[in-house]
Amino acid sequence: AQKVTQAQTEISVVEKEDVTLDCVYETRDTTYYLFWYKQPPSGELVFLIRRNSFDEQNEISGRYSWNFQKSTSSFNFTITASQVVDSAVYFCALVRNTGFQKLVFGTGTRLLVSP
Amino acid sequence: DTAVSQTPKYLVTQMGNDKSIKCEQNLGHDTMYWYKQDSKKFLKIMFSYNNKELIINETVPNRFSPKSPDKAHLNLHINSLELGDSAVYFCASSLRDRVGVTEAFFGQGTRLTVV
Numbered sequence: 720a721q722k723v724t725q726a727q728t729e730i731s732v733v734e735k736e737d738v739t740l741d742c743v744y745e746t747r748d749t750t751y752y753l754f755w756y757k758q759p760p761s762g763e764l765v766f767l768i769r770r771n772s773f774d775e776q777n778e779i780s781g782r783y784s785w786n787f788q789k790s791t792s793s794f795n796f797t798i799t800a801s802q803v804v805d806s807a808v809y810f811c812a813l814v815r816n817t818g819f820q821k822l823v824f825g826t827g828t829r830l831l832v833s834p
Numbered sequence: 835d836t837a838v839s840q841t842p843k844y845l846v847t848q849m850g851n852d853k854s855i856k857c858e859q860n861l862g863h864d865t866m867y868w869y870k871q872d873s874k875k876f877l878k879i880m881f882s883y884n885n886k887e888l889i890i891n892e893t894v895p896n897r898f899s900p901k902s903p904d905k906a907h908l909n910l911h912i913n914s915l916e917l918g919d920s921a922v923y924f925c926a927s928s929l930r931d932r933v934g935v936t937e938a939f940f941g942q943g944t945r946l947t948v949v
Contacts, residue, residue: 752935754937754938756940758875762922762942762943762945763940763941763942763943764924764926764940764943766937766938766939766940769936769937808875810877814935816935820865820882820928820930820935821867821879821882821890822867822869822877822879822926822938824876824877824878826874826875826876827875827876827877829875
């Protein structure tokens with residue numbers, strides 16, 4: 720069975736602070752994909768990143784960076800110099816790369832960035 | 835030029851009614867999904883169709899019936915609506931390519947309120 724755990728229910732920071740959102744996953748599959756999605760107050764789900772299980776390189780995109788560590792089954796997301804517009808619920812998700820896929824989501828972390 | 839569009843965005847209806855939510859994608863994807871997001875923001879898959887064929891059917895009441903007339907459309911019909919059906923329903927699509935699984939793109943969601 721697959722499982723994604725986002726232990727942080729809610730995080731509050733002040734603008735310009737750095738913040739890391741944790742994601743720990745469980746799977747017996749050797750090949751899989753990990754994702755992060757953002758759900759702003761408007762409600763839509765916005766894709767942020769896809770990472771396959773063979774690629775453990777960290778990735779940086781502007782103020783966003785992701786740290787994938789298979790040894791600890793973690794795929795953490797860091798926002799540098801947070802902004803009010805980063806306020807949203809962030810979901811980590813996992814999908815197997817065999818057979819027919821379904822995204823298994825974590826419970827989400829609500830990030831509140833205050834001015 | 836919306837990638838995944840679903841209608842309506844809001845749906846308020848009385849218990850016992852039958853309602854439908856429509857979804858269309860113009861991404862050329864071969865797999866479409868329905869996800870349910872409850873009041874605690876938890877996202878769970880309901881159904882998945884690949885090339886018009888039902889491939890995933892989670893433990894969803896028989897009152898929910900998906901229909902895929904073609905690869906680009908996946909509609910959700912709900913009979914005899916109950917209070918507990920109130921949630922946000924997301925349609926999504928993805929593609930399985932030579933490399934693996936692409937990210938799923940989500941529609942803007944349909945907020946269903948049963949009164």
